[in-house]
Amino acid sequence: MARIHGKTRPSPSGLPSDLVLEELQDLEVAAMLKRAGIWAETDPDIIAEKRKRRREEKRAEKQARREFRNQQKKRDEPSTTNPMDLNTATSKQLQQINHIGPVIAAKIIAARPYQSVQDLLKIPGIGPKTLEAIAPYVKIDSK
Numbered sequence: 001m002a003r004i005h006g007k008t009r010p011s012p013s014g015l016p017s018d019l020v021l022e023e024l025q026d027l028e029v030a031a032m033l034k035r036a037g038i039w040a041e042t043d044p045d046i047i048a049e050k051r052k053r054r055r056e057e058k059r060a061e062k063q064a065r066r067e068f069r070n071q072q073k074k075r076d077e078p079s080t081t082n083p084m085d086l087n088t089a090t091s092k093q094l095q096q097i098n099h100i101g102p103v104i105a106a107k108i109i110a111a112r113p114y115q116s117v118q119d120l121l122k123i124p125g126i127g128p129k130t131l132e133a134i135a136p137y138v139k140i141d142s143k
Contacts, residue, residue: 083139086114097137099130114140 008017015023032039084093086108094105107123117135120126126134 080136083137085141086117086120086138087112087140089138097134099133116140 011020032044091105094100104125
């Protein structure tokens with residue numbers, strides 16, 4: 001009896017890994033029913049309950065990771081209630097704002113430091129209309 005973990009490959013006889021796994025599961029069930037080997041000392045009901053609990057824990061962990069990623073994503077998204085600082089924002093953060101691509105983001109970073117949001121008008125490619133569109137999403141932190 002063996003358990004397969006990780007990357008699967010065909011068996012030495014050429015059987016696909018999913019068939020080998022099914023055969024192993026069949027052998028495990030047969031041994032369990034015959035109470036052969038370790039199954040003579042093991043209660044299958046306890047194992048089934050533990051496996052069920054572990055599957056539920058994995059689902060809960062997966063959901064928690066998904067929620068954490070969503071919270072991080074929302075926190076990093078530009079918003080008018082949480083504008084980003086022009087003097088510290090990364091290129092990736094700046095590119096999340098509409099009208100700012102990699103080239104404009106690089107120009108914004110290269111022209112630092114800024115005294116006011118209006119200083120963006122000095123950047124080639126940012127005119128009054130573009131500034132009006134992006135101004136609610138950026139700020140200058142005075143430290």
